[in-house]
Amino acid sequence: MTDKLEIWTLDWVPMTNGPAGFVRDLRLRWACEEAGISYDVSTVPLAEKTSEHFSRQPFGQVPFIKDGEIEIFESGACLLHIARKNENLMPGDPVGEAETLQWTIAALNSVEMVSVPWWFLEITGAKENGLTDWLESRLSHIEGLLSEREWLVSDRFTVADLLLADVLRVKKIRSFGDRPASEAYIQRVTDRPAFQKAHTAQMAHFQAVDATGN
Amino acid sequence: MTDKLEIWTLDWVPMTNGPAGFVRDLRLRWACEEAGISYDVSTVPLAEKTSEHFSRQPFGQVPFIKDGEIEIFESGACLLHIARKNENLMPGDPVGEAETLQWTIAALNSVEMVSVPWWFLEITGAKENGLTDWLESRLSHIEGLLSEREWLVSDRFTVADLLLADVLRVKKIRSFGDRPASEAYIQRVTDRPAFQKAHTAQMAHFQAVDATGN
Numbered sequence: 001m002t003d004k005l006e007i008w009t010l011d012w013v014p015m016t017n018g019p020a021g022f023v024r025d026l027r028l029r030w031a032c033e034e035a036g037i038s039y040d041v042s043t044v045p046l047a048e049k050t051s052e053h054f055s056r057q058p059f060g061q062v063p064f065i066k067d068g069e070i071e072i073f074e075s076g077a078c079l080l081h082i083a084r085k086n087e088n089l090m091p092g093d094p095v096g097e098a099e100t101l102q103w104t105i106a107a108l109n110s111v112e113m114v115s116v117p118w119w120f121l122e123i124t125g126a127k128e129n130g131l132t133d134w135l136e137s138r139l140s141h142i143e144g145l146l147s148e149r150e151w152l153v154s155d156r157f158t159v160a161d162l163l164l165a166d167v168l169r170v171k172k173i174r175s176f177g178d179r180p181a182s183e184a185y186i187q188r189v190t191d192r193p194a195f196q197k198a199h200t201a202q203m204a205h206f207q208a209v210d211a212t213g214n
Numbered sequence: 215m216t217d218k219l220e221i222w223t224l225d226w227v228p229m230t231n232g233p234a235g236f237v238r239d240l241r242l243r244w245a246c247e248e249a250g251i252s253y254d255v256s257t258v259p260l261a262e263k264t265s266e267h268f269s270r271q272p273f274g275q276v277p278f279i280k281d282g283e284i285e286i287f288e289s290g291a292c293l294l295h296i297a298r299k300n301e302n303l304m305p306g307d308p309v310g311e312a313e314t315l316q317w318t319i320a321a322l323n324s325v326e327m328v329s330v331p332w333w334f335l336e337i338t339g340a341k342e343n344g345l346t347d348w349l350e351s352r353l354s355h356i357e358g359l360l361s362e363r364e365w366l367v368s369d370r371f372t373v374a375d376l377l378l379a380d381v382l383r384v385k386k387i388r389s390f391g392d393r394p395a396s397e398a399y400i401q402r403v404t405d406r407p408a409f410q411k412a413h414t415a416q417m418a419h420f421q422a423v424d425a426t427g428n
Contacts, residue, residue, distance in 0.1 A: 059324055059355050070312045077319040081312055098284045098295055105291040109322045110273055117331035117345055126344040130335045141273050 004040045005032065005082075006066040008056070009202075011043040012209045020206045024075040025063040026198055027166055031079050031159060033194035035086035041205060076108045076163065083159040096154045103152040103160035112167045114138050119172050139179060142168070147181035150188070157192070165189035218254045219246065219296075220280040222270065223416075225257040226423045234420045238289040239277040240412055241380055245293055245373060247408035249300035255419060290322045290377065297373040310368045317366040317374030326381045328352050333386050353393060356382070361395035364402070371406070379403035 009025035025041065032039045044053040049060045057064045057073040064073035065081075072078060080101065083089035090100045115138070118131040142164075145152075152160045168174065169186045189195065223239035239255065246253045258267040263274045271278045271287040278287035279295075286292060294315065297303035304314045329352070332345040356378075359366075366374045382388065383400045403409065 058359055059320075059352065061324075069309055072312050072316040074316050074319040074323060076323055077312075077316040080315060080319075095283055098286050098291075101294060102286040102288050102291040105288040105294075105322065106273075108319065109288060109290055109326065110275075112323065113327045113330060116327060117348075120348065121344045124344055127342065128340065130338055130340040131331055134334065138273065145272055 003068070004038055006040045006042055007032075008042050008044055008064050009062045009205070010046045012046050013206055015206060021199060021203055022170065023062065023202060023206075026202045027075045027163065028063050028065060028078050028082065029198035029201055030162055030166075030195050031082045031089060033197050034157075034159075034162070034192070035082060035088050037082065037086070041201075076104060079159050079163060080104060089159040089162070091154050091156070091158065096158075099153045100158045100160050103158070104163055107160060107164040107167050111138055111142060111164065115167060115170065115173050119170060122172055135173075136177065139168075139173070139177060139182065143179040143182050146185045150185075157189070161185075161189050162195075217282070218252050220254045220256055221246075222256050222258055222278050223276045223419070224260045226260050227420055229420060235413060235417055236384065237276065237416060237420075240416045241289045241377065242277055242279060242292050242296065243412035243415055244376055244380075244409050245296045245303060247411050248371075248373075248376070248406070249296060249302050251296065251300070255415075290318060293373050293377060294318060303373040303376070305368050305370070305372065310372075313367045314372045314374050317372070318377055321374060321378040321381050325352055325356060325378065329381060329384065329387050333384060336386055349387075350391065353382075353387075353391060353396065357393040357396050360399045364399075371403070375399075375403050376409075 007025050007028045009023055013019050013023060029039065029041070031037075044050065044056075044062065054060055056071065061073070063075055063078065064071070065078050067081065070081065072081060079089075083100065083104075084097075090097055114131060114135050118129060118135045121129045121131060149155075151157055152164065165186050168182055169190060174183070174186065190199075221239050221242045223237055227233050227237060243253065243255075245251075258264065258270075258276065268274055270285065275287070277289055277292065278285070279292045281295065284295070286295060293303075297314070297318075298311075304311055328345060328349050332343060332349045335343045335345060363369075365371055366378065379400050382396055383404060388397070388400065404413075
């Protein structure tokens with residue numbers, strides 16, 4: 001038994017041209033590193049999804065967490081749950097908190113809602129990608145904003161930057177069009193030691209499994 | 215000047231085959247009705263989007279709200295902001311609150327992230343809809359869940375049900391496949407007097423504008 005926050009991820013993903021370095025437990029490892037919260041990582045099998053996995057995450061995805069009596073899924077919900085306990089991730093004043101919530105949801109529902117399906121159509125080889133103009137429009141709005149500010153909320157890093165940068169740093173999105181302010185933003189956010197530490201830890205996790213051949 | 219919560223929506227949308235009855239200020243009207251919070255409705259022009267509109271909502275969308283000193287956009291963020299002040303929308307205990315957050319984000323990022331782009335490809339006449347299998351999978355998982363429970367969280371209505379039902383009740387989604395538990399859920403949630411009141415108010419708002427010919 002442990003009182004540490006526990007993050008579940010997959011037991012294995014391909015190391016090349018795959019999601020290693022992008023599996024969404026990274027968002028939660030990163031948030032914990034920013035907040036100075038120690039955590040454990042557990043896994044569920046990718047190859048054969050178990051009923052236990054579905055009972056914890058009804059779509060059969062990761063991550064999900066256990067934090068004391070709280071067991072929740074959805075990386076966005078887990079981020080907000082962690083952020084509300086820590087001012088490193090979310091300002092304590094009502095306006096800063098509401099704006100962090102706003103931009104966290106915007107990253108999920110205005111940017112990622114277009115970018116992930118667009119990416120999905122690209123990688124599944126759709127003959128036409130009917131989401132391209134929509135993605136272009138959303139990314140242009142973001143580029144305009146990021147050319148005028150360093151951070152989304154209160155002139156400081158928040159969990160909303162963590163999430164938006166993670167949404168934008170997907171390779172195909174990053175190489176779609178030329179957006180210098182967004183690129184500088186991704187660099188600025190992912191240069192943070194907490195990202196580096198979380199990313200290294202996730203890569204090590206998947207590499208360790210890969211090396212055993214399991 | 216007013217101390218009431220203020221909700222912004224569009225000044226006009228088409229009354230037939232259009233979004234009337236589905237514009238997302240409805241979610242916020244509905245939440246306010248459930249919570250017994252009085253609100254005012256203001257509009258921004260659809261025909262020519264103003265710089266003031268973009269300064270309040272960087273993607274040029276609605277709704278956005280003003281609640282005292284707090285001004286935020288994203289219907290999901292506004293819902294969570296309103297819900298956290300009112301137990302009619304969100305249980306007060308930590309587990310109930312976290313699970314409401316989880317399901318609110320799931321409605322936005324696991325269901326709507328697939329259903330809205332799928333719907334967009336349908337209405338823009340894509341020759342193939344590469345998101346169909348993904349949508350089918352997500353809706354099946356939801357159908358399975360809703361065949362075993364009446365509400366998403368704590369055996370009671372929460373803002374997560376408001377949102378998921380609003381995501382699922384989109385006509386094209388509703389008529390895609392046969393999901394009796396989801397259909398009964400949509401009916402159960404939208405039968406609520408607060409939905410009826412909010413829906414009637416939104417329709418009256420757009421009808422009033424339509425009648426003036428403006």
